[in-house]
Amino acid sequence: MAIEMEKVIDVIVTVGSLPAAIKPDDDIYDAGFSSIRALQLLTELEDTFNVTLPDDRFSVARTPRALSDLIQERAS
Secondary structure, eight states, rough: OOOHHHHHHHHHHHHHOOOOTTTTSSSTTTTTTOOOGGGHHHHHHHHHHHHOOOHHHHHHHSSSSHHHHHHHHOOO
8 A cells, every 4th residue: 555645744734733835854843743743643644544653653753754654664
C-alpha cells in the first residue's frame, strides 16, 4: 500500500490547525504544530491508515515524510 504524502499532510494540517503549505520535509513542530495535539495526531493517523504506530518512533518522526515512511513500514 503506497502512502500518499498529501493525505498525511492533510491529517497533520487538520489536526494541528496549520497552514496547508507544509512541505514533506518541514518540521511540523517548527511550523506551529502543538505537542498537546500529538496524541490526537497519532490516533488520527492510525485510524486513517489502519496501522499501529509505536509511540517511541512516532515521537521522533517530526516531518510528514518521516511519518509517511513510518506508516508505510507499519502497513507492510
